[in-house]
Structures are given as C-alpha cells and as structure tokens.
Amino acid sequence: MLTIGAFARACRLSPKALRLYDELALLRPARVDPDSGYRYYAVAQLERARLVAWLRRLGMPLAGIREVCALEPAAAAREIRAFWARVEAETAVRRDLAGFLVDHLAASTAVPGKDTTMLELRYAAHSDRGRVRPSNQDTAYAGTRLLAVADGFGPAGAPASGAAVEALRFLDTEEVPAGNVLNLLEEAVRGATDAVRDVADPGENGTTLTALLWTGSQLALVHIGDSRAYLLRDGGLFRITHDHSVVQSLIDEGRLTPEEAGSHPQRAMLLKALTTGTPDLKLHDTRRGDRYLLCSDGLTAVVPEHRIRELLTAYPEPEEAVRALVDAANEAGGPDNVSCVVADVV
Numbered sequence: 001m002l003t004i005g006a007f008a009r010a011c012r013l014s015p016k017a018l019r020l021y022d023e024l025a026l027l028r029p030a031r032v033d034p035d036s037g038y039r040y041y042a043v044a045q046l047e048r049a050r051l052v053a054w055l056r057r058l059g060m061p062l063a064g065i066r067e068v069c070a071l072e073p074a075a076a077a078r079e080i081r082a083f084w085a086r087v088e089a090e091t092a093v094r095r096d097l098a099g100f101l102v103d104h105l106a107a108s109t110a111v112p113g114k115d116t117t118m119l120e121l122r123y124a125a126h127s128d129r130g131r132v133r134p135s136n137q138d139t140a141y142a143g144t145r146l147l148a149v150a151d152g153f154g155p156a157g158a159p160a161s162g163a164a165v166e167a168l169r170f171l172d173t174e175e176v177p178a179g180n181v182l183n184l185l186e187e188a189v190r191g192a193t194d195a196v197r198d199v200a201d202p203g204e205n206g207t208t209l210t211a212l213l214w215t216g217s218q219l220a221l222v223h224i225g226d227s228r229a230y231l232l233r234d235g236g237l238f239r240i241t242h243d244h245s246v247v248q249s250l251i252d253e254g255r256l257t258p259e260e261a262g263s264h265p266q267r268a269m270l271l272k273a274l275t276t277g278t279p280d281l282k283l284h285d286t287r288r289g290d291r292y293l294l295c296s297d298g299l300t301a302v303v304p305e306h307r308i309r310e311l312l313t314a315y316p317e318p319e320e321a322v323r324a325l326v327d328a329a330n331e332a333g334g335p336d337n338v339s340c341v342v343a344d345v346v
Helices: 004-011 015-023 043-058 062-069 073-108 157-172 178-199 246-252 305-314 318-331
Strands: 039-041 121-128 138-142 146-153 209-214 218-224 228-233 236-239 280-285 291-295 338-345
Touching (some): 004 043, 043 073, 121 138, 121 318, 138 338, 178 209, 209 228, 228 305, 236 305, 305 318, 318 338
Antiparallel strands (some): 146 209, 291 338
C-alpha cells in the first residue's frame, strides 16, 4: 500500500486532486484508516490514476474522464479520439473569430485610400430540379453585392427558401459599409428567419442558407445548414463553411470518415436550419482572381470535390462554370435539386 503522498508523486496527481477524485467516486483509495481517516492506495491503482492525470492534462472534463475510465481500452481510445476531434473543431471556430477580430481592428487603423484597388464581382447563378425530385425547393441568387443559395425542405420548402433569399435582396442595392457589415448581415438574417416563419410552419419546414455579401474589398459570409461555400484560389479549392449536419458532427468526433458519410442513412439530417439555430458569420479577405462557389447539397452529395475543382478551373466564365456543375450533378443521377452560384473577383 502507498500513502497518499507517495501515490501522488508516483502518478503525478496532487494529494488535493486525489481527495477530490475520492469525493467524486472517480478514484477511490484502496483503504481508509478508520481512526485517522488517512487514505492508502494500491500499486495496481497507478495505471488508472495516470490515465486520469493524462486526461486532465488533455483538458477533458471530469464527467468525460469517468466515462473513459469505465470503458475497455479500445472503446476508451475511440472516446478520446472523438473528444479531441471536438476540441479541434471548437478551436478552429475560435481561430476564425480571432482572425476576424485581428483583421477588423487592423482595418480600422488603416489609412483611407492608401494602396486601394477597385474590385468587383462577375457572377452567375442557376438552379435545377434535378432528375428525380418532382419540384425544385432550392433558391439561388447572384447580384452585384449579394450571392445566396437556400435549400428548402418539408411540404413548404420552396416558399421557405424563396422567402429567405428574398428577405436578403435589399442588401444588393444598398451601399454596404465595411465597418459594420457583419452586424448588417446579422440583422438581415433575423429578418429572413421571420420571413420563413411567416410562409412555412417551422415544425415541418425550413431552409438552409449560405450567402456572401460584398463590401468592395471583403466578403461577409452567413451560413447555416449543409449548403456550402468554396473558394478557388491559386488552383486550390477550399471549403469555407462547415456543415451543420448529423454526419458532419460524426466526422468531427472521429466516429465516421468522409467516405462513409456519403452512404450514411442520416446524411440528409440537419442539426441546424435557418429557423432552428444560430448561423455562422465570418469575414473573408479577397484577392483579384479568387473564384467563389455557393451550392446546395444536390451538387456536393454526388460530385466529389476534386471534380468540382476541375470544373471550376476549366470554365473561365461564371455562367459556363455554373452550367457545367449543374450538368455534372444531373449526369451523376440528379437525385436532388441542385443550385450553384459562381462569382469571380475581378
């Protein structure tokens, strides 16, 4: 038997922590002296104690540690992998926010008119029913300042997606101040949410929404659901949205591979939609030559990303690229409505 001090030194947990874990029934001592109340630990408990110490260093909450310690080694390893995948996903969100704050604060101190280049968008949009669905519940829009794709679902999915995009269209005709563009977009999305509720029962219907708002030098992104936005830059294709879906959450937790996600029975199930969650809001710095793609999952579910990159690269005009992407989805069976918006920064 080891005294609590000797056990603490061996497992690198403090005596204070060991007393806490005893109270929480996470790591009970092997024996407690009935007279002095002094705790003693068995050598065989060192492995569990070290696991607890490692998991604490990893940042796992005590409730999670209790679950891991109760599992067989293989299952415990899967749970730790899933925990760390969640940490990485959350860290990525905070990294994006930190990047936005740095850029926003730096821009506020920039000298007006210095090293400015006039940029604008050249764009095209197209929405197609596909080969299987009886009607089209998608809405796609492209204008001078606003790009948007919405994918409706439920009996009133088409009015829902149409109302969401229509509620944002006033942004296309107003001069957008770069300083408060995210606040402006957030207010507009609240209006879009109310518009969807007015035309469709939120209990049965809803819509995704992925939109970009052009300020003249930056693009503000709002995103909720599993429609997507991509950036083609210097020949590389980068997804700049994160799906709010069941399968994406399983991928994030390490429980599913991207390859397995395509055939998962819950691949169409959303965790958030416009009336049932808070959208992601980000700012993106643009460069001349950037190409942006917004699309519904009718494209990404059947056309792999490497093929999307090839098509975006092969067709220099946005209208040609949009048509080629929609055609590729239909050639792959067209099981869903498919909508695409392509915009070039020129």
